[in-house]
Amino acid sequence: DKSEFTPDENSKYFAYQKKRAVELPPPTKPNRISIECYGLTMARGGGWIGYCDAQGTQTVHELTPNMTGFHVLELDVSPTKGVTLCNSFVDRKRFDIYGKTELEVDRFCKFVKKLPTGRVVAIAITDTAVAAKRPPSDKLYDALRLLGAPQHMEKIGYRFPFAFLGCKGGAGHVLMDKTKFLLRIDATLAAGGSISDVTTEKTDVTAKVILAAAKK
Secondary structure, eight states, X not given: XXXXXXXXXXXXXXXXXXXXXXXSOSOOSTTEEEEEXXXXXXXXXXXXXXXXXXXXXXXXXXXXXXXXXXXXXXXEEETTTEEEEEEEEOGGGSBOTTTSHHHHHHHHHHHHHHSOTTOEEEEEOSSOSSOSSSOOOHHHHHHHHHTTOOTTOOOOOTTOOEEEEEETTSOOEEEEOSTTEEEEEEEEEETTTEEEEEEEEEEEHIIIIIIHHHHO
């Protein structure tokens, strides 16, 4: 179902978000990272990426809703400072592989190839990552594999929510599902790009929020 929520359904979703922000906030422990996002069909999309450094100081990047393509953070993890931001490609600087597919896939590939081994990359969406009639070439998936995506990774679908946490030359974690799902990845990062204590969540918002509210 790629249709958008109605105004009433969006109101129910916003109420759920407020409650969720209290129960499942961004990370607060040293060297933890969280990615949370959802696509266009729910409230025009949205998300954030948050992380803490070695002292537990929190940084949260709130991403602008209704912006197609990949929002990307490049992160370094040092033994002393912990997680630090190297580059931010979000909002107007994002990789808009929906709007300018070939150009932006090439830009993303060049970005990944230049990364040093051990560099961590976090990706979120706040709309749709790809276009229905202009699917990205295999070069996009080759680049994601350099960050640890599975060899036989499923292709990203139109309006599918998508989140990714990976490391150049290391392991990666892909999260994707049908529309109207809220996605979250939580993990601990360590020097050299090690990713551990990974938990993932896929919340079926129609079932958990919209239909549940209708039964009350």
